Amino acid sequence: MAQAVHEAHGADHETSTGLPNVKLGMWLFLASECLLFGALISTYVLYRGSIGEGVHPIDVFDIAYTSISSFVLLASSLTMVLALSAIQRGDQVRLRLWLMTTAMLGMVFVGGQVYEFTSFIREGMTIKTNVTSGAFYTLTGFHGAHVTVGILMLLSLVVLSGLGRLGQERSQVVELVGLYWHFVDIVWIVIFTVVYLIPAGTAR
């Protein structure tokens, strides 16, 4: 993703579709990512009902807690939009503010996930416990890693802006990171629904 930052500025020239290359590339990349999460979610769904030994995810879920951290992540999509609008207006201060806020919200989410994982492990559900726990940690872990990459990109943008290298003419870079960030949010909505909410209603 970071590599797109540079090539972004050349892409405003006319293209066959009118869409900048970087944006088209990002859309294709995210489409590809859909399949990645699709396969991970499928694996989890397959193993959700498994009656292996030990503690299962649904035994330890704290829906209220995860709902709050999900809300935090969703809120970060809003601040991301505000950051983009800031750079489009040329408002570097607000740009940094909203980028930083978005990154902070992301960090709260990832921190919450780390806390959630450690409390699950304390309650006896490690990645090795059974197939369901392994699928749970792998799926949510992959998502967490994506959020972390997003945070890194956001912080990099903050630094770039601080160095004066993220002028208004490069708003597309922020837009790209925003696309990625929204995608990661949307994926989380799916994961949260499938993993946390749906099995809550079904008895194992």
Place this chain on the structure above:
Amino acid sequence: MRRKLWLVMGVVALAALSVSCVSNASQDALKPQGPYAQEINNLFTSVFWIAAAIFFLVEGVLVLFVVKYRHRMGRTEIPPQIHGNTRLEIAWTILPALILAGVAVPTVATIWDLAGKPTGDVMHVTVIGHQFWWEYRYTDPDMKTASGNPITTANVMVIPENKTVYLSIEAEPKDIPVGETVIHSFWIPELAGTQDAVPGRTNHIYMQADHPGTYWGQCKELCGLSHANMRTKVVAETATDFATWVAAQQAPAARSGDLLAQRGAEVFAGGQCILCHTIDGLQTAAGNPVAGIGGPNLTHFASRDCFAGCTFRTNPDELRKWLADPPARKPGAAMPNYHLSEDQINALVAYLLSLN
């Protein structure tokens, strides 16, 4: 002209096909020996001839075009620029689709036919794939041994002729410590098609032999180092011979009067063999039955003319070599080299060969 080679090769291929039909390859899918393999072969044969017709048509036209439209010396004019022909396109879309629909009908019918539940007088055998040998359990109630267990053999499956055998195919159960639980695939081409032995699943397949005889098969799914050595055979016998065989298998292991064989029984019962192998009727020094798990049941070892995944013939020479160092004879074999002495090996060979 250069396409002539093509025709020659086609003819050679056909000749090869006919040669193969009379060759004595002993696990030949083209030589079905029972109704289920026959049903598959009939389907294959008809599809093959349709394919062969298309093959000769397409290749014939290709060769014709190559010869007819080849560049002639001195030609400078540019050929007519034909961009396509919609009617032709529609024709060669619909025609193959129709042919394929014609192929699909018997295909689907046969799929469902072969997948049906057994009815009538059917024998049940459970086939279990181990690294690297096949175990057979005769699960019908009239096939129990004196000790109440199903008749259990390895490597050689004996069946009656003209009787449908319904196989339940499984991989080694997960709690068996010997060898890894992996996927195998059971295949006796002259009697039936393939089904995989997948851990945690039970697959089914029908098998029947029209005549007494020996039908070879082997594991088809890569299962480790000795995948190639995971062979097996089905021996079909007449109803009376089969009844005799069943009676013999139901009896406990033979007790030989031969001194060396008796010594071998002691070596067997006193050593590591009993961890994995079962011999009905043999007891350890402490008086426990010899009933190990994970290795082939050896109660009637000598009644089977091959061992170790049917890789070796059952005779003193092969047995001696095997006992001296199993993994050297069969890569990846679960049975380790116990560094038996010459005397122990001789005794064990005598004992094992007495178990008919």
Place this chain on the structure above:
Amino acid sequence: MASVSVPAEGARPRGLLRRPTATTGVWSWITTVDHKRIGLLYGATALLFFLIGGTEALFIRLQLAEPNGQVLSADTYNQFFTMHGLTMIFFVVMPLSAAFFNYLIPLMIGARDVAFPRLNAFSYWAFLAGGLFLYSSFFLGGAPNNGWFSYQPLAETSAGNGANFYAAGLIITGLASTVSAVNLAVTIINMRAPGMTLFRMPVFIWMGLTVQLLLAFSLPIITVALFEMLFDKRFGTHFFDPKTGGDPVLWQHLFWLFGHPEVYVLILPAMGIVSEVLPVFARKPLFGYQFVVFAGIAIGFIGFGVWVHHMFAVGLGPVANTAFAVSTMIIAVPTGIKIFNWMGTLWRGDLRFTTAMMFAIGFVGLFVIGGLSGVTHAVVPSDFQQTDTYYIVAHFHYVLFAGAIFGLFAGLYYWWPKAFGRRLSEGWGKAHFWLMFVGANLTFGPMHMLGLQGMPRRIYTYPARLGLGFWNLVATIGAFTIALSVLVFLANVIVTSRKAAQHEADPWDGRTLEWTTSSPPPPYNFEEIPAVHSLDDHWHRKYAEGKGGTLVPVPAGGADHHAEAQSGGHGIHLPGPSYYPIVASIGLPIIGYGVVYPKLWWLAIAGAVVLLVGLYGWALEPSAE
């Protein structure tokens, strides 16, 4: 165009390193972002791997030449056939196709480079890193030995590190291919010359687009499966472990959901090449262009819905088997359409049998065999006999060797003069073709018989009683015939390189845009981006189509393009070379070693740091100096 970046004159470079400036020598190749050079790197690497994978095949054939062969041990044999498959698929056919795509996509659509030139370099280096990483396993305790499909739980439970190298190595090359797929797809969609509408694109470009989309949507699936496998081995999860509730069949679903589209990833580029070569040497337009294009797209699309035909014997039940038998038969229809249209192209043509044309016709003739045997696999009960036998080996070698490799060789002979300014020798070329044609049929033809006569796949030995000795010996002789043909090809390359370059811009009287520019093309490809007015634009600049399809040459105007190139391309700014793609890609195998060896876990962190340094340096690199 994104690639034509505009440097601010005199701007102070603010990257970590100065941008490299070498235009010749080793460093110019290491830092290049020119799609043509990257294409050549892909091609050379793929041919090198072709020799390695071919050598493995020769050992396999020596072992099987007669019953009870003693050339290789069981373990070495399993390593060789596994690496042969992995090499030929991931490190020969895919990168050789990538070589053509890289070199030709910008030239054929009238662009100066791909959409993301540095990303392109990264794809190549990461692919190479993945290949070297996987091959290093031979020296580190043994290569993967569970087949290219690596069925679980066998691979997970097998001793040694081979399976870890398999998973980590394929994740790296998969990443390289995904990135490259996005890059090339964007290039095709977005960077076409003015007038180059979708239906004026050459079929090769259409197949390129289809392949990139197939890759982008199938690779993530295998990536997930590989991670799950790696987690099972490294972190003790149970995804494919039947002992604790895991399902080994899940691996098969994920693997073949990738694996079958992958088959079309391997064959569609060759189909695209053949669709370019046949019209040029028949001196006719491709018959039914739109149908060929739609058939290719249909193959790609349906290719995602046939994966269970690899699993008919798994026991998924008659419903699944019926559905996938039908879908597999359906995919034969567009395949047939392509073959018939190629034959329609030959019809009434003026066929010139250059080596490229012979390989292309050889492709059509032999691919028919692979296609027809493919239909017999769709007949599920028949597949119950053929699955996992040499009949299958015969089938997919007719598709992937007599198909893909023949098509790719057609491309090599056809575009060689464009890339190097010299035609490969036709004499050596024809010897190459005939040896390879005879060799392929000698090797893979008998395998049909072997499979039907009861020879399973992946066996390192077979007893004499099966009567398989004769055809196995024939196949081995055939394999060495193929090896000889490859030596003839190498000799051809050497002989040709010693001849004086001709620099013919348009040696074959070609039809597509790449023939308008000089041979080899200048770094900027085109002096001026051509304006496209029709399909086969270059042809129509040379010939006007009269009534009834008769042609008259256009007297002047179109054919003397290389005259334009004399001005040297002043004022065209190309993306500068860069160190960072190779730096970033070097991080990947370092992470890989850290994952494979738990005791060297810190390598994973070190590799990640290298990767990050590469990416940050990349992102902050000034556009040019």
